[in-house]
Amino acid sequence: MKSCTKQGDTVSRREFLTASAAGAAMSMRAQSPPIPIIDTHIHFFDTTRPQGVPYPAGKGVPGLPIAIPETFRKAVAQLGIVGAIEVEASPWVEDNLWVLEVAATDPIVVGTIGNLEPDKPEFHEYLGRYHKNRLFRGIRYGNLWNRSLVTAVEKPEFISGIKELAAADLTLDTANPRMDLLRAVIELTDKVPELRVVIDHLPGLDAPAEPAARRQFEATLRELANRKVYAKLSAVARRENGQLQTDPAFYKPRLDLLCDVFGEDRVVYGSDWPNSTGNWVPYATMLPIVQNYFNAKGRAAAEKYFWKNSIAAYRWIKRDPSQPDLNA
Template identity: 45%
Template sequence: MNRRQFVNALGILPFAAKGLGAQSAAAQGAQAQGTASVPIIDTHIHLFDKTRPGGAPYPRDLPGGGEPPQGMIAVPGRYKAIVSPFGVVGAIVVEASPRLEDNQWILDQAASAPIIVGLVGRIDPADPAFGKNLERFHRNTLFLGIRQGQLHLGLDKPEYMANLKLLAEADCSLDVDTPRQGMTATEVLVKVLDKVPSLRLVMDHLPDVRFPDRAIKDNYVAHLKELGQRPQVYIKLSEVVHKSGDKVSTDLSTYKEWLDELWSIFGEDRVMFGSDWPQSESLEFNSYPNVIGVARAFVATKGPSALDKVFWKNAGRPYRWVQRGPGQRKA
């Protein structure tokens, strides 16, 4: 996979990126987004600092090639400088590190950064100390829930399911990195919600799911449609722009068929925008303008109300995010 250095926050424009046409969906979308009145909530970013004592286990493959500060540091100030021109007023951090204390590091970073309106942390439901850890971090109002994978390993473990019930009772949500959970992910999630029906579920990165054959896709989508019937299930319009073969396309037509299928299942009330920053800048010609541009170009085909919901209002449905600064109004 080709890697490029992280773009300079204020120097990147969609028309300047090599290989992008002036009339690309990304360019049109990003240009329009820059003047939009919708106060955008980005529901999926990552923060880390691999130069701090102890470093950070994420990301393993640095998009910036390992050169500080861009390649090794992703902090609120840098993020804000990049996204402010696009009308982003708040962001929800999703913790990718499995280390318990990295949850606290994120909360410490967020304390002086009002642009961070919430954290989806990382606490393992298989840990006997889950309840204690949840209580500890949930004392901070920015702690909104957890992200967890490998849920199939806990399906038949009463203590695991009991901890997910604790999560739901705390009014927290569960995020799942869906593409990384394999082709049985949707089937597993149906079973999880059968056991914990009150749990709010957020499926990350569904636009990036790839199917090896039609039969596998049909089974996956059948369970996805079952999830679509459950009002507490939400999806993110994240990892929309990705690599196919040896190229990264910023043409909406590359992704629209699958996006339309997802939209038909979840509709405009249960889809949220997430940039996956800074990973969204890890592919050649990929950048925040392209990511938000392609996403906006797609949602614009669904009408003005859809833009308001996907980029702003819907974030408040699964996430109890915190208003911390001017412009961060809730729907």
Template identity: 40%
Template sequence: MRRKTGVCLRSRTRCNRPLRMVNELRGILKKGAISMIIDTHTHFYDPFRAQGVPWPEKDDEILYRRALPEDYKALAVPEGVTGTVMVECSPWVEDNQWVLDLAAADPFIVGLVGHLEPDDPEFAAHLERFAADPVFVGIRARVDVAESHGLAAAEMLVAHDLELDTGLHEGVPALAARFPELRIVVNHIGGIPIDGGPPDPAQLELMRQAAAHPQVYCKVSGLMDLRSQVKPAPTDVDFYVPVLDALWDMFGEDRLIYRSAWPVSARSGREYADIQRVVRTYFTARGEEATEKYFWRNAKAAYKWIDRVG
């Protein structure tokens, strides 16, 4: 059964509650700035809750700390961010519900990409359960149509009008060809290393095969923390332009999506504002329409996140 999108299916009280907050957030944007910014990749967790967390590990000096919506908003709202799609990293099934409960209390969370494993015997039941919540917009998983459970998972995602976040692997083009209705979002620019020079054409080929399918999107993310071969990551946009240009040539203005990967982005040694400034500079040079698409319109098309205001 396909779900209605673009509307809040929660109670009218909950839907109207964030209206004043969103107006305040937009009020901080300067005249002529981007009308809305949706960060499509954040992680929320609390190592100090009673049950602890399976990730990150205690010896992770950068990430083993509280990372909750209020911590994120303190950094992101001043940069014009108006909402986020959270991506679940925890393998604990009930942590999907934990995030949905966070979203129920904070409409800044406009979507959740859940963590469910297609080879779990209970996958179908879990997906049915979480898909009933309109905040649940998809899953992050490796789905391969060469495997029976992968084929079944893809069919369920299509049936529920949910998207798939995935790393780039050889099965992605085949998956996209088999299921043209399945919206696929490739994470972390497909794993392309960034060293300031032209990317290796061989490393771009698989991405090009995936991009040939119109329902495949790419998150322009991890530029500093995961893909930069230089640390601390450079803040000059020119360092990233060769890879950004290659992605633009493959996906165009309609299928590139903004995301920060906070708090993993802290591994870059740079601040949230530094990370956003690089992509803002690049896409602003492409024009107002391309900038709006990158920062929120393309995310709306890929995730069908809900408008949580009246």
């Protein structure tokens, strides 16, 4: 009887079992259900309102005058997005209520991050008012709307407001990342160690090329990772010489650095829709960049990035059976 192997190439039992196990694993992966995705960074606005919008420049996003749950659903149809957290893009305090009312109309919205100023006398009143709505999951404060986290952390009244935020088990989102903002987050979490912080769009911050500055940059990231700080790997897509980069290898070094420093338990997914669509690329083209990267790490790591870690970061509210549950 002829053998299927050439003489001298006999396959050992161990090799056969190893190959069989690998094949079975590949088959299981192919048959595994898709990973549900919680997008932790989208924006709502409506330029057709009588008062318009203050952001961006009162014009919304090119080709999209209205960004609400309905338009978001259309943008992510068939992509596995089962929930989203709206991050406030308006400095108008009354828009906190507008967003909550819009969010209530569609269960795809599992939380909102509002806009309040912790150093203002009215902060306590507003926080108590909006926090009565379970979808209100925190506030955003950073280098936005002519504000500065760098100077704010030196104000006792700001720290008092942040302590109230943390005591309410709410989250602080901060952007846009610069080295001085990262150091301010370190100072803030020294003063309020129980505070959860999510740093938005962290892949958009370029690591310095100069060796000493690079070491300082990485040391700052490591110090942040020792606190209750989450890295939002959002706004990942980039252009080089005007060309959108879609090769996963282009993004690997940047994502490797952030994942290595923060670990697989402290990274969360966000798209920055509709800014990502208006400025960069359709959602369906952008999402595979991070899907390819995290799927290569295995299903457990991908699930943490795409939904599990967002529960720890935001305590978002499950509103639909399609949305995952840690206890399921």
